[in-house]
Amino acid sequence: MPPELNLQISPRTVQQEAVGKLRLAIFSGLFQPGTRLVESQLCAQLGISRPSLREALRSLEAERLIEIIPNRGPSIPSLSWDEAVAIYEVRELLEVEAAGRCAARIPPEQLQALERSLAAFAQAASSNDSMARVTTAAEFYSIILANCGNPVLEELHRGLLARISFFRGRSMSLEGRAEGSLAEMTELYKAIANGDAKAARKAARQHLTRAKAAARKSMDL
Missing domain, CATH: 1.10.10.10 (Winged helix-like DNA-binding domain superfamily/Winged helix DNA-binding domain)
Structure with missing residues (x-):
């Protein structure tokens, strides 16, 4: 029984x-x-x-x-641009390194999961579902962080995730930004899929630079 x-x-x-x-x-x-x-x-x-x-x-x-x-x-706190800059600076330190490390070590099944998460973001980017855009983008990066081979780096990033997602939601509220993010994330995925750590770091840095500029613009509106 x-x-x-x-x-x-x-x-x-x-x-x-x-x-x-x-x-x-x-x-x-x-x-x-x-x-x-x-x-x-x-x-x-x-x-x-x-x-x-x-x-x-x-x-x-x-x-x-x-x-x-x-x-x-x-x-809801009114976050300053100085606070936003600090978040993006730390993101660059963590995500650029994670992208390069991930490209060198991600196993095939996790690469497939990354591809599926990119497809989910592509679907969200073409919709008006702002929550889906934020959550699918977070999932894409969580797979990269989980496969970077450094659990401390992943833990530090997880501690910032809520505030990262807050600014991500703000920047993606701009017209055309979700589509821009999709193009940048696709370049990052391709670099990781090719095992090209240098290209992965470059793609991650470019994505963050453009995301930061979009966040700045959204806070000025």
Whole structure:
């Protein structure tokens, strides 16, 4: 007789789902920088209790996607261009090196996964689904980082992922930027597929340079 399986959903699962939904809403631009988040409205929208919401908000605060100010409550921070520059500088240090290392060592099955993620991004780029653009681009880079052969490098990048995705969502809101990203990511994929570490580093650096310029433009609008 098979053992009994406990299918009850735990509050932790509810909290994690709430974090995911709110994170995507921030990335997609549903909540603009400077927007105050009203807890009662969020509870109604998400269908969760206030304690579960507050746990989710604390997680987002740790990712620096929201700020919780005493006597004011949670809001979306207005990130400065200096903060954006710092993020892009660190991205360049991590992603350019990861791309080169990945080109030299990625196994065939992971290269196929990278190709599928690029195809998923291509589909998202041709749609108006801003969330899909952000998540599929993140998946593409997560495969590169996971196959760079340096778990510390991957861990450091993961710690920045939320803020990277925030700026990625901003830059891809510009007309034509998603298509530009697709062309740049395709060049990066080709370099990795060819095992060309030098070309992979060059493609990754070019992509970041153009992404940074797009983010600058989006913050000026």
